[in-house]
Amino acid sequence: MAKFTDHLGRPVVAVTGIGIVTSLGVGKKDNWDALTSGKSGIHPITRFPTDCLNTRISGTVDFLDSSSKGATALTYELAETAAREAIGEANLPSTDFGGPLFLAAPPVELDWADRFKLYTAGHDGPVTARVLEVARGLNSEDIFETTQFGTIADRLSDEFGATGMPITLSTACASGATAIQLGVEAIRRGEADRAISIGADGSVTAEALIRFSLLSALSTQNDFPEKASKPFSRDRDGFVIAEGAAALVLESLESALARGARVLGILRGCGERADDFHRTRSKPDGSPAIAAVRAALSDAGLSESQIGYVNAHGTSTPENDKMEHLSLSTVFGENIRNIPVSSNKSMIGHTLSAAGAVEAAFSLLTMREGIIPPTINYDNPDPAIELDVVPNVKRSADVSSVLSNSFGFGGQNACLVLTREPV
Amino acid sequence: MSSTDVLITGIGLVSSLGEGIDAHWQKLTADKIEPVIDAERFQPYVVHPLPAIDWGLQIPKRGDQRQMETWQRLGTYAAGLALDDAGLKTEEALCSTMDMVVAAGGGERDEAVDAAILEASASREDRAVLLNEKLTTELRPTLFLAQLSNLLAGNISIVHKVTGSSRTFMGEEGAGVAAIETAAARIRSGQASHVLVGGAFQTEHYDMLLGYELAGYLHRAPWKSVWQREGSEGGGVVSGSGGAFLVLESREHAEKRGRKAYAQLGAIYSGRARRGKEDLPAAISALAAKTGVPEGKPMLGISGVSGAHAATRAEKKAFDAMPDVALRGFSNLTGHLKEAQFPFAVALAALAVRNDQPYPAFDGQNEKPFEGQTSDVLATTIGYHQFEGMARILAAD
Numbered sequence: 001m002a003k004f005t006d007h008l009g010r011p012v013v014a015v016t017g018i019g020i021v022t023s024l025g026v027g028k029k030d031n032w033d034a035l036t037s038g039k040s041g042i043h044p045i046t047r048f049p050t051d052c053l054n055t056r057i058s059g060t061v062d063f064l065d066s067s068s069k070g071a072t073a074l075t076y077e078l079a080e081t082a083a084r085e086a087i088g089e090a091n092l093p094s095t096d097f098g099g100p101l102f103l104a105a106p107p108v109e110l111d112w113a114d115r116f117k118l119y120t121a122g123h124d125g126p127v128t129a130r131v132l133e134v135a136r137g138l139n140s141e142d143i144f145e146t147t148q149f150g151t152i153a154d155r156l157s158d159e160f161g162a163t164g165m166p167i168t169l170s171t172a173c174a175s176g177a178t179a180i181q182l183g184v185e186a187i188r189r190g191e192a193d194r195a196i197s198i199g200a201d202g203s204v205t206a207e208a209l210i211r212f213s214l215l216s217a218l219s220t221q222n223d224f225p226e227k228a229s230k231p232f233s234r235d236r237d238g239f240v241i242a243e244g245a246a247a248l249v250l251e252s253l254e255s256a257l258a259r260g261a262r263v264l265g266i267l268r269g270c271g272e273r274a275d276d277f278h279r280t281r282s283k284p285d286g287s288p289a290i291a292a293v294r295a296a297l298s299d300a301g302l303s304e305s306q307i308g309y310v311n312a313h314g315t316s317t318p319e320n321d322k323m324e325h326l327s328l329s330t331v332f333g334e335n336i337r338n339i340p341v342s343s344n345k346s347m348i349g350h351t352l353s354a355a356g357a358v359e360a361a362f363s364l365l366t367m368r369e370g371i372i373p374p375t376i377n378y379d380n381p382d383p384a385i386e387l388d389v390v391p392n393v394k395r396s397a398d399v400s401s402v403l404s405n406s407f408g409f410g411g412q413n414a415c416l417v418l419t420r421e422p423v
Numbered sequence: 424m425s426s427t428d429v430l431i432t433g434i435g436l437v438s439s440l441g442e443g444i445d446a447h448w449q450k451l452t453a454d455k456i457e458p459v460i461d462a463e464r465f466q467p468y469v470v471h472p473l474p475a476i477d478w479g480l481q482i483p484k485r486g487d488q489r490q491m492e493t494w495q496r497l498g499t500y501a502a503g504l505a506l507d508d509a510g511l512k513t514e515e516a517l518c519s520t521m522d523m524v525v526a527a528g529g530g531e532r533d534e535a536v537d538a539a540i541l542e543a544s545a546s547r548e549d550r551a552v553l554l555n556e557k558l559t560t561e562l563r564p565t566l567f568l569a570q571l572s573n574l575l576a577g578n579i580s581i582v583h584k585v586t587g588s589s590r591t592f593m594g595e596e597g598a599g600v601a602a603i604e605t606a607a608a609r610i611r612s613g614q615a616s617h618v619l620v621g622g623a624f625q626t627e628h629y630d631m632l633l634g635y636e637l638a639g640y641l642h643r644a645p646w647k648s649v650w651q652r653e654g655s656e657g658g659g660v661v662s663g664s665g666g667a668f669l670v671l672e673s674r675e676h677a678e679k680r681g682r683k684a685y686a687q688l689g690a691i692y693s694g695r696a697r698r699g700k701e702d703l704p705a706a707i708s709a710l711a712a713k714t715g716v717p718e719g720k721p722m723l724g725i726s727g728v729s730g731a732h733a734a735t736r737a738e739k740k741a742f743d744a745m746p747d748v749a750l751r752g753f754s755n756l757t758g759h760l761k762e763a764q765f766p767f768a769v770a771l772a773a774l775a776v777r778n779d780q781p782y783p784a785f786d787g788q789n790e791k792p793f794e795g796q797t798s799d800v801l802a803t804t805i806g807y808h809q810f811e812g813m814a815r816i817l818a819a820d
Contacts, residue, residue, distance in 0.1 A: 410577025
């Protein structure tokens, strides 16, 4: 009989449903096929003109109905699509999910298209007052709702019949992992038998891109888009901004087995730690990231030697990859050379608020399928980063435990430990 | 009593009334208090503006201040007040293990750049190209960091060294409710021992007003009591700038370091009434029942009522049917503080519990006198558009 509690006497949290959308496609199958073939989803930007922009490539999701309808509409559709797949796989009712919902989503802002519309509809007076005057005569909540931070999760809760007030959160590029952590904690506290955690990000607009660009965070290797994201390579020069979503149905193992659900993996541990060094840079000694990895291992009740694969944050920025290497080699010591460490972002780019969830989903597939997706574009290794990055080609491997890292602006560090079996 | 009871051991408040718990307590319990309002700058709207603040008192480094706009400064400042108040400001080891949940919206945009783009758009067909031209050349590179929702928490980590964990919840008033609810649940279950929780809102910016006014939520001058805006021009909300942070601690943790608490957090519940489909007054009554509003015993209620017509009407109707509860709508004096609204309500309730004294009616025509005990005070926030929350704040021992 399976043991329903973990090393600390808490309910074991199983994953019973997974949904994924990235620039590689909709659904687990298309994504996994592309990811394991080393296919890149990075392409020239067509959503908006790229005049004056230093970066003209991205991993936007251009094939959904809402792809050109603004960040709120697209983020919603991405989240909804991933959640529908996950809930379907978990074989739970699609309109009566019956558990809380945690959504990692980008901060919302009034879309420029709407700003122009409001301005044009006005007559005279100072710009700001003129826009406000038009706004109060709108008589419609359509634009308003795109500016409310709680709207997307509220609509998702309606759509799927989630219970209670949903939580929308942001821990920058660690958001997806935090959404999962919130779900795990709720189940461990016994508040719910199941929860749905979603990370979704459809916020690639010209302004979003320019903002990251002004911080020198983005790759400018525009000529060969599919080659631009090259984590751990010597000539990496920034991340590639991208979109996507993933959803996990989390369930206490006991409740999952009681209803005969198929267990896809175990969310075994979560760890986090904030960095107080700088708004965008990590503490040079890597101590917060190191502490987050150790906290996740300790929460999972596993030692360093029990991790079979690391799904890296691996953004392809000079700073992140160096720091991630430092923290991994500090925690795992010499043995890090023997642990495969690959970056999904080499193919899908950096899906920002969704990344932690998307990469947790791929980590689960890695264990289930026995295949480690490669780090592509690894043609020019950074000699300072000695890691087995699973270069360029997928690898068959019996992986029973994964560490998935997420680090973000604002000193956010969140790590997840996932295992194939409950143990 | 349990070792995992959730105690409130530190409070940091800023609003148009001033800063700190003493200033707020004195003003809010005075016989007569006039709201601090600014009806000039954002005509036809009225706002409750920030008081003069010496940022350096809580954010000593100029460089840190420069990296933030007012919203982040305000939140970082209020968080510092709470840490100070809890005696944690200089306890680096305790801050390094302290968890944090911040309720946040977004930061201030560059109004001048936005205005220049809109003005130029009048004579340009290629607006998307115009955007690229202007944004790439005129945006201050680090402004993005002053706008990101999670960077209020990020700045608190940097300035106050709170690094156990850092989570930012978004979603207007609901974010503030969820932040406290989650922090409390983590403490009760042993997942956390001490948590900094709260939020801030800086309304003195056109975009922040626009966030309400896109659905016509703002009340227009002249100012009126929050309970009396129905029938006036506009949607009923008068917003304010302010922030509220709390230090929540397990009883065991607080006792170990010899701290006396203001109060303890009792039952706390969030709600998501399907407004428009569901009867909001009934949902509010149900939430109050779940939170355990006692019958036949007078109870003070600190209300984060927004003034928004439908939500305010519903709250009034629900509480009119609970004659034992005497509400105090503090937005009358602070304005609506959005994400900080519920933390502010909980903080004011905790002060009433600690001082064993109620607040007088803030609107004598619409709020009942109260002469009962304040060892069990209700804090409520009914979101102006969505989400609800209630908590009971009880004597600590």
